[in-house]
Every structure is written in structure tokens, then in C-alpha cells.
Amino acid sequence: MINANKTMSLAIMSGKGGVGKTNLSLNLSYALNIGGNSVLLMDCDLGLANLDVLLGISPENNMQDILLSDAKPSDIVIPIEEGRKFDILPAASGVPELVEMDEDMQEMLFSKLTKLVGRYQFLVLDLGAGINGTVLSFAAMTQMRIVVITPEPTSLTDSYALIKVLHSNHNVSDFNIIVNQAANSKEAKDTFDRLNMACEKFLNIRLKNMGFVRYDPSVTEAVRRQIPFLKFAPKSDASRDILNIAVKIQKTRMENMGKLGEKPVMKKFPALAD
Incomplete structure (x- = not known):
């Protein structure tokens, strides 16, 4: 059970790789x-982990x-x-059996x-790109979902596919969008509007x-220097x-404190308020 902190779980995901999702996960955290x-950032790209690379650390x-031995999670955590x-x-990295975790393994974790x-107060999950089973399961279990997109057409089509699968197969209908690598606010708005229009028209969300x-x-340059x-x-x-985005997320948590209390951090949650 959750203590008085009332942890809010947040999944950050993308339809395709190369959109800056992991870097945004790190810097948003x-x-x-x-x-x-207080923030725990969990690297959930279970086959191609790279948060450690962005930070220039080499975890032992x-x-x-945690999954395959008696190691305590508190001994694995690294203070940043x-x-x-x-x-x-x-x-x-390079552990294929972790990429497609079955339900028993997810529950054990x-x-x-x-x-x-x-x-x-925050559990931030940096999920792998795409629509594999583990990504979909973790995304469906969090209280808030953020999909990272860029203005590239392939990013929009792949993100739409991710949203469609989560909506159709996991009954998820609340998605938050961050447009990354935008030239300006107009390009960001146009990019969001294109994806939102498709979701409203074909998915009714x-x-x-x-x-x-x-x-x-x-x-x-920060990536090169391995610094947020x-x-x-x-x-x-x-x-x-x-x-600015972090302020919005903090506001969402404060507005939903009543929904966050005394529940498992990871389960299928009703949508949080806008």
C-alpha cells in the first residue's frame, strides 16, 4: 500500500524511437x-536501457x-x-526475456x-518505444500517460497506432501529448492538432x-556531456x-490527491482529472 506521500505513477512512451523520449523522461523527472x-525514475526500456548512458553512470x-535473484530494490536504486x-x-540491456514480460513476472516485479x-511522490516510467506487450501493460497500469511525438509524419502515424492499441485492447482513453523538437509554438500546435484530429475522428477520444x-x-550538447x-x-x-510541463503535472497530482491514496501504485486506474 502507498504511504502518505500518495505516489503518482506516470508513463512516458512513444510510438517510435528517436523522438527524445528517454531524454524528456530524465529531464521531466x-x-x-x-x-x-521526491521522484523515482524507472528505466522500463527493458531490452535497450539507456538512462544510465545519459547520466554517465555504470550501475553494478x-x-x-530484482526479478532473478534476492536483490532488494533499495539496493538497486541509484541516487542522482x-x-x-x-x-x-x-x-x-540485451536481455530479450525481459522485453516481453508475462503477467506473472510483471506482478512479481x-x-x-x-x-x-x-x-x-512521483514514479516515472520511461517505457520502450512501440507496442510490445510489456509497454502496453505498463502504460495501461499507470495513473497518467504521456506520449512523446515530434513533427515528423512517421512519429504521428506510429503514435496513433500506439494510442489505438491501448484504447482498443486495454480500454485506455486518456492520453497526454508532448511535442518534442518543435521549431516554435505554432509547429507544436499544428502537430498536436493533426494527431488529435485523427484520434477524435477514428477513435472518438x-x-x-x-x-x-x-x-x-x-x-x-548536454547529451554529449551526459548531463540533464x-x-x-x-x-x-x-x-x-x-x-512549464512539470508545473502542469504537479498541478494534476495535487488536484487528484483523493484518487491517489491507499491504492497500489500500479493497477488499472480511472482517468485523472484534466
């Missing part, structure tokens, strides 16, 4: 943390040890910001993580525009944009 929240243990309770739970995640992150050279761009260039356009 960082933004939530500097906003005064990872999620595989000392004194601010911002931690990551690393995943394993989250039963082992229950006490740990209840210590945080309306997406929520969570905001956008502008294309910013400092993001590329919010820390590397806190006054950059991308940093200001990610902070």
Missing part, C-alpha cells in the same frame, strides 16, 4: 524534483537482479541528486517494488495537450519548456 517532489545491478531524493532504478515506490519542448542545440539539459543549460528554451 529532474524538473519535478527541483519543484520539491539493475532490474534483472544527493539530498533531494531523486533516484533511478536502472534496467538491463511490482509486488517487490511496492514499498520502495511508496516513498516517492480527445487528447490533452501537455505542452511542447523546442528544438535546442543545448540539448544535444535542465542542469547543463537551465535558462535554455528547452529547459523553460520542460519546467
